[in-house]
Amino acid sequence: MISCDEAAIICNKTQYKEATFWERLKLRFHLFMCKTCSAFTKKNTQLTTLCQRANLQALSENEKAQMKKRLEERL
Amino acid sequence: MIATKNSMTAHQLQPDTWVDVYADYLFNYAVTRVSDSEIAKDLVQETFLAGLKSAKNYKGSAAERTWLIAILKRKIIDYYRKINSKKGKAEVRIGYSSSSESEGDWLEEQVADPFSLQENDAVENEELGMAIQSCIAKLPKKQSLVFTMKTVQGISTEDICKELGINPSNLWVMVHRARTALMGCLNENWFKI
Structure with a gap:
């Protein structure tokens, strides 16, 4: 039996499809018994769906560093 | 830090934190409007520089982010003005469809479906x-x-x-x-x- 902390970490990994088969199995088993983690997993999965739907974009750290440099020249 | 002290609740500008706090927010706003990430990036950069330039006019009545978005909106409008100023003026398009196959089809086909939620989805997303x-x-x-x-x-x-x-x-x-x-x-x- 895994702890809720471990379950949360595995749940996060599944959001990025990085949990191994055994981890997923352990998580399933834990969720079967634990209401709190089931609720967390549901919310967490919902967050993933929202992020995908929103089609988020981000500038890379490099691009931001360049922006900062340009801005600092004028400060 | 450029401070404007009108009242206790007046907002302040902190240009040294702008890139970390607002760059992605502004970038998302811009990229959905110009659909080109290079141009969107330039617009965000220009927004920051313009914000810095006109920081002394900042009254502190709007939140920093709202103020920056307002500048970005102007920049996006300017961008479209610029690309539309030269080309396209002499071109007059008649007909609603660009493909020649559907020529002669009726406009009714293209009327917006009042029950469609697709347009709302884009806005909501x-x-x-x-x-x-x-x-x-x-x-x-x-x-x-x-x-x-x-x-x-x-x-x-x-x-x-x-x-x-x-x-x-x-x-x-x-x-x-x-x-x-x-x-x-x-x-x-x-x-x-």
């Missing part, structure tokens, strides 16, 4: 994007960085660890904290409206 982005901006710097690299840019765990000099368990703890904070923030700012 953009608002959702801005809501998520402003929640990400509230996270501690390291968490927002890890979350953005992992979720938005889709960089692999291994590469993020290498770049930031952390180990995978550090990374997952940060992802966990970021996601928990985001769930709470979206609960307040997205689901309750």
Whole structure:
């Protein structure tokens, strides 16, 4: 039996499809018994769906560093 | 720091934090409007520079972010003016369809479907994007960085660890904290409206 902390970490990994088969199995088993983690997993999965739907974009750290440099020249 | 002290609640400008706090937010706003990330990036940069230039005119009545978005809107309008000023003026298009096969078809076919939710989806998804982005901006710097690299840019765990000099368990703890904070923030700012 895994702890809720471990379950949360595995749940996060599944959001990025990085949990191994055994981890997923352990998580399933834990969720079967634990209401709190089931609720967390549901919310967490919902967050993933929202992020995908929103089609988020981000500038890379490099691009931001360049922006900062340009801005600092004028400060 | 450029301070305007009208009242206790007056907002202040902190240009040294602009890039970290608002760059992605403004970038998302711009990219949905010009649909070209290079141009969107330039517009964000111009917005920051213009903001700096006119910082002395900032009255402190609007929040910093609202003020920057207002500048960005002007920049986007200017951009479209510029690309439309030369070309397209002599061109007059008659007919509603560009393909010649459908020539002679009736306009009724193209009337908007009043029951379609597709257009609403696009608007709602953009608002959702801005809501998520402003929640990400509230996270501690390291968490927002890890979350953005992992979720938005889709960089692999291994590469993020290498770049930031952390180990995978550090990374997952940060992802966990970021996601928990985001769930709470979206609960307040997205689901309750």
